[in-house]
Amino acid sequence: MSIATNLHGxxxxxxxxxxxxxxxxxxxxxxxxxxxxxxxxxxxKGRIGVEIIREDQTALEFNRRDKQPRxxxxxxxxxxxxxxxxxxxxxxNMKSFLTLDSEYKANRGGRGVGRLLWLKAYGRAKVESVFxxxxxxxxxxxxxxxxxxxVSESVAFDAGDTPRHTTIQLSGFTRRYREASPKxxxxxxxxxxxxxxxxxxRPGGAPTIEIVDDDETIxxxxxxxxxxxxxxxxxxxxxxxxSFELIHVKxxxxxxxxxxxxxxxxxRLVVQENIRGxxxxxxxxxxxxxGDFVYECYVSSPLLDERVRSERTSFDIEEEPLxxxxxxxxxxxxxxEAVLERASAFLEGYLEEKRRLGKERVSTFVARKAxxxxxxxxxxxxEEIAVDPDITDRDLDLLLHKKLAEIEGQLLADGHDVxxxxxxxxxxxxxxxxxxxxxxxxxxxxxDLANYVAHRRIILDLLEKAIQRKSDGxxxxxxxxxxxxxxxxxxxxxxxxxxxxLWLVDERLAFHxxxxxxxTLAAMPITESDHTKEPDIVSFNVFDTPVLVxxxxxxxxxxxxxxxxxxxxxxxxxxxxxxxxxEQALGYLERxxxxxxxxxxxxxxxxxxxxxxxxxxxxxxxxSVEKRCKILGLTPTHDYSGYFGYNPNxxxxxxxxxxxxxxxxxxxxxxxFFDKLGLPTT
Numbered sequence: 024m025s026i027a028t029n030l031h032g033x034x035x036x037x038x039x040x041x042x043x044x045x046x047x048x049x050x051x052x053x054x055x056x057x058x059x060x061x062x063x064x065x066x067x068k069g070r071i072g073v074e075i076i077r078e079d080q081t082a083l084e085f086n087r088r089d090k091q092p093r094x095x096x097x098x099x100x101x102x103x104x105x106x107x108x109x110x111x112x113x114x115x116n117m118k119s120f121l122t123l124d125s126e127y128k129a130n131r132g133g134r135g136v137g138r139l140l141w142l143k144a145y146g147r148a149k150v151e152s153v154f155x156x157x158x159x160x161x162x163x164x165x166x167x168x169x170x171x172x173x174v175s176e177s178v179a180f181d182a183g184d185t186p187r188h189t190t191i192q193l194s195g196f197t198r199r200y201r202e203a204s205p206k207x208x209x210x211x212x213x214x215x216x217x218x219x220x221x222x223x224x225r226p227g228g229a230p231t232i233e234i235v236d237d238d239e240t241i242x243x244x245x246x247x248x249x250x251x252x253x254x255x256x257x258x259x260x261x262x263x264x265x266s267f268e269l270i271h272v273k274x275x276x277x278x279x280x281x282x283x284x285x286x287x288x289x290x291r292l293v294v295q296e297n298i299r300g301x302x303x304x305x306x307x308x309x310x311x312x313x314g315d316f317v318y319e320c321y322v323s324s325p326l327l328d329e330r331v332r333s334e335r336t337s338f339d340i341e342e343e344p345l346x347x348x349x350x351x352x353x354x355x356x357x358x359x360e361a362v363l364e365r366a367s368a369f370l371e372g373y374l375e376e377k378r379r380l381g382k383e384r385v386s387t388f389v390a391r392k393a394x395x396x397x398x399x400x401x402x403x404x405x406e407e408i409a410v411d412p413d414i415t416d417r418d419l420d421l422l423l424h425k426k427l428a429e430i431e432g433q434l435l436a437d438g439h440d441v442x443x444x445x446x447x448x449x450x451x452x453x454x455x456x457x458x459x460x461x462x463x464x465x466x467x468x469x470x471d472l473a474n475y476v477a478h479r480r481i482i483l484d485l486l487e488k489a490i491q492r493k494s495d496g497x498x499x500x501x502x503x504x505x506x507x508x509x510x511x512x513x514x515x516x517x518x519x520x521x522x523x524x525l526w527l528v529d530e531r532l533a534f535h536x537x538x539x540x541x542x543t544l545a546a547m548p549i550t551e552s553d554h555t556k557e558p559d560i561v562s563f564n565v566f567d568t569p570v571l572v573x574x575x576x577x578x579x580x581x582x583x584x585x586x587x588x589x590x591x592x593x594x595x596x597x598x599x600x601x602x603x604x605x606e607q608a609l610g611y612l613e614r615x616x617x618x619x620x621x622x623x624x625x626x627x628x629x630x631x632x633x634x635x636x637x638x639x640x641x642x643x644x645x646x647s648v649e650k651r652c653k654i655l656g657l658t659p660t661h662d663y664s665g666y667f668g669y670n671p672n673x674x675x676x677x678x679x680x681x682x683x684x685x686x687x688x689x690x691x692x693x694x695x696f697f698d699k700l701g702l703p704t705t
Contacts, residue, residue: 030170030173033139034139034142034143034170037139037140037143037333038336039140039143039144039200040336041199041200041203042203043140043144043200043336044144044196044197044199044200044201044203044204045204045205045211045214045215045218046140046144046335046336047140047141047143047144047145047193048073048103048105048193048211048215049215049218049219049291050138050140050141050291050335051103051105051141051191051193052071052073052105052215052219052232053219053289053290053291055071055105055107055109055189055230056069056071056107056109056219056222056229056230056290057109057290058107058109058110058111058116058189059071059107059108059109059110059230060109061109061110062108062109062110062187064108064109064230065227066227066228066229066230066231067230067231068108068230069107069108069109069229069230069231070107070108070230070231071105071106071107071230071231071232071233072104072105072106072107072232072233072235073103073104073105073211073215073232073233073234073235074103074104074105074106074235074236075100075103075208075211075234075235075236075237076100076101076102076103076104076192076194077097077098077099077100077101077236077237078098078099078101079098097236097237099201100196100201100204100206101194101195101196101201102145102192102193102194102195102196103192103193104190104191104192104193105190105191105192105193106188106189106190106191107188107189107230108186108187108188109187109189110154110155110187111152111153111154111155111187111188111189112150112152112154112164112189113154113155113156113157114156114157114179117164117177120138120174121174138168141168141193142168142169142170143197143200144193144196144197144200145193145194145195145196145197146169146170146194146195146197147167147168147169147193147194147195148167148168148169148191148192148193148194149165149166149167149168149191149192149194150164150165150166150167150168150189150190150191150192151163151165151189151190152164152165152188152189152190153182153185153186153187153188153189154187154189155187156179160181161181161182161183161184161185161187162179162180162181162182163179163180163181163182163185164177164178164179164180165177207236208234208235208236208239208241209241211234212234212241212243212246213246215232215234215243216243216246216247216250217280217292218291218292219232219243219292220247220272220285220292220319220321221270221285221287221290221291221292221321221323222290223243223247223251224255224270224272224321225270225290226257229243231243231244232244249275249277250274250275250277251272251273251274251275252273252274252275252311252313252314252316253273253311253313255270255271255272256270256271256369257269257270257271258271258365260361260362260365262353262357262358262361263350263351263352263353265324265325265326265353266324266325267322267323267324267326267358267361267362268322268323268324269320269321269322269362269365270320270321271318271319271320271366271369272318272319272320272321273309273311273313273316273317273318274316274317274318274319275314275315275316275317276308276314276315276316276317280317280319281297281298281299281317282297282298282299282302282305282317282318282319283295283296283297283298283318283319283320284296284298284319284320284322284359284362284363284366285319285320285321285322286322286327286338287321287322287323287327288323288327288328288330288331288335288338289328289331289335290323291335293327293331293335293336293337293338294336294337294338296359298363298366300411301363302363302366302367302370302374303367303374303378303405303406303409304374304375304377304378304381304409305318305370305374305377306377306381306410306411306412306413307377307411307412307413309370309373309374309377310373311373318366318369318370320362320365320366320369322358322362326340326353338355340353340354340355340358341354341355342354342355342356343356344356344357377412378409380412381408381409381410381411381412381414382405382408382409383412384410384412384414384419385400385408385410385419385423388416388419388420389423392416393419393420393423394476395427396423396426396427398466399426399427399430399466402430402463402466403426403430407426408422408423408426410422430463434460434463437460437463438460476693476696476697479524479526479689479693479696480693480697482507482524482527483527483686483689483690483693485507486504486507486527486682486685486686487686489503489504489507489591490504490591490643490682490683490686492592498590498591498592499590499591504588504591504641504682507524507527508523508524508525508527508528508586508588509523509524509525526689526692527685527689528586528639528641528680528685529584529637529639530692582634582635582636582637583612583615583616583634583635583636583637584636584637584638584639585608585611585612585636585637585638585639586608586639586641587604587605587607587608587638587639587640587641587642588604588641588642589604589640589641589642589643590642591642591643591682592643592645593642593643593645593648594645594646594647594648595647596642596645596647596648596650596651597647597651598651598654603651604640604641604642604679605638605640605651605652605655605657605677605679608638608639608640608677609636609638609670609673609675609677612636612638612673612675613673616632616634616636617632633674635674635675635676636673636674636675636676637675637676637678638675638676638677638678639678639679639680640677640678640679640680641679641680641681641682641685642679642680642681642682643681643682643683644663644664644665644666644679644681648679652666652679655668655670655677656668657677657679660684662684664680664681664683664684664687665678665679665680665681665684666678666679667679
């Protein structure tokens with residue numbers, strides 16, 4: 024007996040993902056539920072049994088603790104046997120089974136292709152059915168269904184006193200699907216319950232369903248009692264003259280399920296969407312008088328029954344509304360938004376505390392760690408930043424940065440039109456639009472400034488940690504601190520200036536014509552020197568606007584800044600460039616001058632040997648450093664945390680700065696900004 028149409032072609036065109044190995048089982052159980060309904064049995068009279076069939080072998084496993092082998096009697100799952108006491112394969116049902124794309128169950132949203140899923144994941148289905156014939160006698164019909172022969176010859180014969188029942192055995196579980204499917208009765212029962220939850224929460228309930236695995240029996244009624252927090256609540260809505268039934272369900276938080284919307288068709292779950300965060304405040308588990316719970320909404324409609332695709336994994340409904348059919352056709356987006364609105368109303372009382380905590384989390388983060396977002400907070404709708412109270416700083420920063428980028432993008436778009444009045448726009452309206460634009464631009468600039476100041480606070484914290492003694496009693500190498508101030512091996516042309524923190528040494532270093540870090544003198548375009556020495560940091564400033572004027576010509580002023588860094592608490596300073604950072608800086612200065620200093624563009628600077636020099640040595644004031652400072656005639660600062668002076672022979676200002684002084688001075692210079700943003704300065 025063959026199925027009417029090309030079975031092989033239909034199987035080839037039927038889609039079932041590797042993760043869908045349990046879907047044929049769910050389809051068979053759903054069919055059993057329908058069969059019980061067709062037999063006019065109440066839920067408490069209906070019975071469905073699902074027996075797990077395993078290979079007749081013993082698997083060897085190892086105990087994780089003692090790593091000793093132990094015997095596991097349950098082998099690989101190779102199939103399932105589903106038995107029910109429903110109406111069975113009577114003449115009408117058999118005729119429908121033999122016709123692909125049958126419309127026999129069209130009123131239930133059935134597509135007549137569920138049995139194709141059996142053969143996608145299993146090699147064969149064997150059917151044994153005892154039913155009541157039209158003449159009232161008990162009949163039995165047995166047949167097999169596989170991809171090679173379709174349905175085997177089946178003739179109804181007298182069943183005698185055998186009770187009415189139908190058994191479908193799915194065997195030959197294909198490896199591709201078997202490996203991606205659950206392996207234990209407990210997980211299978213839980214997944215089957217979740218797929219059939221619709222039947223349990225609908226009016227009338229579900230028949231008794233049990234999973235049997237050797238000597239283990241699990242009732243889905245017990246899982247239902249374990250997971251349900253309270254009775255389901257139903258309501259109806261209408262969208263463009265189409266009715267939708269919504270069932271609001273509260274499940275125990277221990278179920279490990281997510282807040283979701285379940286779109287159903289033909290009394291079957293088709294698509295389940297996670298809605299965590301899609302309703303303001305809907306994060307984590309919610310709480311009522313019965314305890315913590317997870318929310319789910321089951322949605323059904325004649326439209327969903329009509330538009331479900333044959334494999335029952337999606338709907339033939341456009342995601343976005345099509346303009347030409349906008350007045351009549353519903354899109355998935357419109358349906359989803361309407362359901363979310365009703366779900367939000369149902370959960371309103373449970374979300375209030377979550378929303379308050381989320382708002383508090385954002386406010387605290389902005390006030391203490393990200394003040395750059397403060398100027399734009401009033402421009403972000405509350406529902407768009409109704410965050411999970413447990414959100415990480417990283418994720419919250421990313422969210423707020425995204426909102427800032429959206430505002431900046433809109434500002435850029437508005438900027439192209441703001442200077443041009445719109446057609447028919449009055450002067451008053453134009454002025455209002457212009458002022459709104461300028462206010463947004465002002466807030467963005469405030470945000471940029473706040474971000475820059477907050478960045479300085481973070482850099483200071485990092486520097487303070489970098490100069491502390493480590494757990495091994497040693498101090499960080501100077502290259503870590505060097506990279507914090509200016510990335511090594513780079514010039515100001517290689518990197519963005521936000522990566523440089525030269526303000527730690529001197530605010531004026533932010534303004535320069537050329538700056539290099541750990542570059543040889545020969546590699547610098549500001550000098551023709553052939554020396555391969557590498558000063559830590561060299562800064563060269565050219566002032567195009569004359570400051571000194573002679574009788575004959577205007578001379579541009581320039582300055583050269585040399586910064587040398589040493590490891591914290593280093594105490595081996597002696598005479599000579601290799602051991603004294605001050606002499607080292609002066610040596611670099613002399614070599615640069617003797618190399619005929621020029622601008623970055625290659626223009627010579629007159630009297631380059633007279634260019635003023637500023638030499639900084641950043642190191643802790645250890646005894647050896649203190650001795651070198653005295654020998655060089657430098658003057659101690661009032662707090663003895665540094666030395667300074669002028670060397671006329673080199674025409675250079677000299678300053679030795681301890682790491683503590685470096686940090687404290689930078690804090691003092693920035694304190695007013697930190698205070699304005701509410702950032703700590705201690």
